[in-house]
Amino acid sequence: MEIIIKRLNYSTKGTNDLIDISSDVQSELNKLKITEGLVNIFVVGSTAAITMFEYESGLISDIRQVYENIAPEKKHYLHNETWNDANGFSHIRSALQGQGLSVPFQNSKLLSGTWQQIVLAEFDTRPRQRDLVLTFIGQ
Amino acid sequence: MEIIIKRLNYSTKGTNDLIDISSDVQSELNKLKITEGLVNIFVVGSTAAITMFEYESGLISDIRQVYENIAPEKKHYLHNETWNDANGFSHIRSALQGQGLSVPFQNSKLLSGTWQQIVLAEFDTRPRQRDLVLTFIGQ
Amino acid sequence: MEIIIKRLNYSTKGTNDLIDISSDVQSELNKLKITEGLVNIFVVGSTAAITMFEYESGLISDIRQVYENIAPEKKHYLHNETWNDANGFSHIRSALQGQGLSVPFQNSKLLSGTWQQIVLAEFDTRPRQRDLVLTFIGQ
Numbered sequence A, B, C: 001m002e003i004i005i006k007r008l009n010y011s012t013k014g015t016n017d018l019i020d021i022s023s024d025v026q027s028e029l030n031k032l033k034i035t036e037g038l039v040n041i042f043v044v045g046s047t048a049a050i051t052m053f054e055y056e057s058g059l060i061s062d063i064r065q066v067y068e069n070i071a072p073e074k075k076h077y078l079h080n081e082t083w084n085d086a087n088g089f090s091h092i093r094s095a096l097q098g099q100g101l102s103v104p105f106q107n108s109k110l111l112s113g114t115w116q117q118i119v120l121a122e123f124d125t126r127p128r129q130r131d132l133v134l135t136f137i138g139q
Helices: A022-030 A057-070 A078-083 A088-097 B022-030 B057-070 B078-083 B088-097 C022-030 C057-070 C078-083 C088-097
Strands: A002-011 A017-020 A037-043 A048-053 A100-106 A117-122 A129-138 B002-011 B017-020 B037-043 B048-053 B100-106 B117-122 B129-138 C002-011 C017-020 C037-043 C048-053 C100-106 C117-122 C129-138
Touching: A002 A022, A017 A057, A022 A037, A022 A117, A022 A129, A037 A048, A037 B129, A037 C100, A048 A088, A048 A100, A048 B088, A057 A088, A057 B078, A057 B088, A078 A088, A078 C057, A088 A117, A088 C048, A088 C057, A100 B037, A100 B100, A100 B129, A100 C100, A117 A129, A129 C037, A129 C100, B002 B022, B017 B057, B022 B037, B022 B117, B022 B129, B037 B048, B037 C129, B048 B088, B048 B100, B048 C088, B057 B088, B057 C078, B057 C088, B078 B088, B088 B117, B100 C037, B100 C100, B100 C129, B117 B129, C002 C022, C017 C057, C022 C037, C022 C117, C022 C129, C037 C048, C048 C088, C048 C100, C057 C088, C078 C088, C117 C129
Parallel strands: none
Antiparallel strands: A002 A129, A017 A117, A037 A100, A037 A129, A048 A117, B002 B129, B017 B117, B037 B100, B037 B129, B048 B117, C002 C129, C017 C117, C037 C100, C037 C129, C048 C117
């Protein structure tokens, strides 16, 4: 049994950038000797999130709208006064959606479904460099 | 230390079917030699979720209402046009609630509380066969 | 490779008490021989949650308001009739936010960002003793 930590890095475009990272996670798994276990995907930072959904353009728009309903971009947030910035909504969406999740794998394949992509959600108001930590535990 | 992957399968009744799977997860744990560790429960598919709450009829109804508030069933979703179906709300609820979670165990017992059941949430519009992957890591 | 379970206990003040537990988790990690892996933080109970956000007073207030929007404290919940209590909203917030999450570590340091604190969220209507289970997996 082994635990292996890998890194991925993404350049995002700011708020509403939703990036399908499934194939990158699968590629990292392909390089490893372990074939069965669990991978945790974690994004460093408090204005992004990791989620899973069917990555198609209609649903991508729908989900953006739901994030907007939960924490509207133009609403007033006390956080914006603290740093004199405008990303209070980004922090809230990130906290609610969550900054990590785990996916099992067997025979060197992620066991997520055909329409269940792993997605990096950028909520911040400007383009960011995002560091992801992949922790593979398995044999 | 070992990592062991097990499967569970459920026949669900479609939207709003919330199934208490705690005793099934505990039963799988009982069959293993490892007694201390962490189990990840993951549902394959993007229109269901795994969550934890006190499984009693009043709260079950309350939670259904909150899911309805977050992503109303009868609202228009662009996803519904993509496939000419009606489960846009199911995907959104699934993405927000999350498709997996982890629970620690010791002395072969899940450490979740008395009123903290593990629940499979079906959001899709029709009965489904749901595959769950249980990943036990422990000694 | 090892798996090590540790406990933390907190006295909370009831609804809206959000406690930064990052340094306590880091302290437990400091005591261990393993330096690289994943820690799962899990709260026992169905009226609290574990989340991550930038722990500063403005955002703390903003997040409380969003929890209130999602499941208002004074609204009527069927759960309140079951036990003749008033914490239906607490259960709903807990189920949606989630009762556990995982954070990777390397060189004995949590890999969460500078503004990404681990937070215990108390949603119940009265002060509670909260048991947290930390499951460290690593080498």
